[in-house]
Amino acid sequence: MKKGDLAFFYHSNEGQEIVGITKVVREYFQDPTTEETAWSAVQFAPVKALKGPVKLTTLKQDPYFAQMDLVRLGRLSVGKVSAEHFEKICGMGGVKP
Numbered sequence: 001m002k003k004g005d006l007a008f009f010y011h012s013n014e015g016q017e018i019v020g021i022t023k024v025v026r027e028y029f030q031d032p033t034t035e036e037t038a039w040s041a042v043q044f045a046p047v048k049a050l051k052g053p054v055k056l057t058t059l060k061q062d063p064y065f066a067q068m069d070l071v072r073l074g075r076l077s078v079g080k081v082s083a084e085h086f087e088k089i090c091g092m093g094g095v096k097p
Contacts, residue, residue: 001024001027001028001042001078002024002027003024003025003026003027004023004024005023005024006021006022006023006024006047006086006097007021007022007023007024007044007081008020008021008022008081008086008089009021009022009044009046010070011053015053015055016055016056016057017053017054017055017056018050018053018054018089018093019049019050019053020046020047020048020049020050021046021047021048021050021090021095021097022044022045022046022047023044023045023047024042024043024044025043025044025045026042026043027042028040028041028042029041029042029043048095050090050093050094050095051093051094051095052093052094053093054089054092054093056070056071058092059071059089064085064088065085068081068082068085069081
């Protein structure tokens, strides 16, 4: 992730849904909560909330998203989102990217 990149804010426990758009404001740095060098962090800032959440179940039911990391990979912390998927999900959530 690079500074300025947009990303989705996803509720991974309750709801399992995309609820907003965020922006990377600080690139990769050592996670301050541990001294283990394998742990890193990225800092985000909110950009906008979606007008309505986009549920993981909705994405999984649509063949258009079959190759999206969020749909294919379980227990995912970070995954790639194509520009096309990003735009379509924003539309599903009622906002423009």
